[in-house]
Amino acid sequence: MASETAAEEASATGPGDAVTESRSQMLRQLVRYTVIGGSGVALDMVVFLLLHNWAGMNEQIANVLSTTLAITNNFILNALFTFERRDRLVVRFLRFYAVGLTGIVLTDLLFLVFTDALGIDANYVKAGSLPLVLALQFVLNRKWSFA
Structure with a gap:
């Protein structure tokens, strides 16, 4: 009975409405993902500076x-607010962490090419890498971590 009602509602709204809703949902998710990612970048930098500069810990x-x-912070916030998924949290976290590592690897490769080989300032490379890394990680997390 419930599936008949859902099917009737879907046919009443039409396929164009479903596409619009899907795009709208993806845009909301992308905005939330970006805001949460920004908070993660800030947290990463503050903790790194405290550990390395204040506590004297090795930079690596x-x-x-x-x-x-x-x-970890970004995973929790994205699970709660962006993708709203609370099942299979360990598997999702491991996937999310793996995606996070792809961003680190991608940025390091960009450093090798643009900073080491071409002499471009690392700060510009880091800033320029952010949109590319954000887009890659959003797609991977949406399709794999929180699918």
């Missing part, structure tokens, strides 16, 4: 800890 160890904290 400080980076792993700060990045892991930011990825």
Whole structure:
């Protein structure tokens, strides 16, 4: 009975409405994902600076800890507010963390090409990499981590 009602509602709204709703939902998710990602970047930087500059921790160890904290923060917020998924949290977290690592690898590759090989300032490369990394991670997380 419930499936008949859902089917009737879907046919009454038409296929164009479903596409519009899907695009609208994806845009809302992208905005939330971007805001949450921004909070993760800020958290990552603050924790890194505290661990490395204030506590004197090795930069590689400080980076792993700060990045892991930011990825964990972003996963929790995205699970609650962006994709609204609370099932299979361990599997989803492991996938989300793997996607987070792809962003680190992509940024490092861009550093190798643009900073090391071409001499472009690392700050510009980091800033320029953010939209590319954001787009890649959004698609991967939407299709794989929170599917």
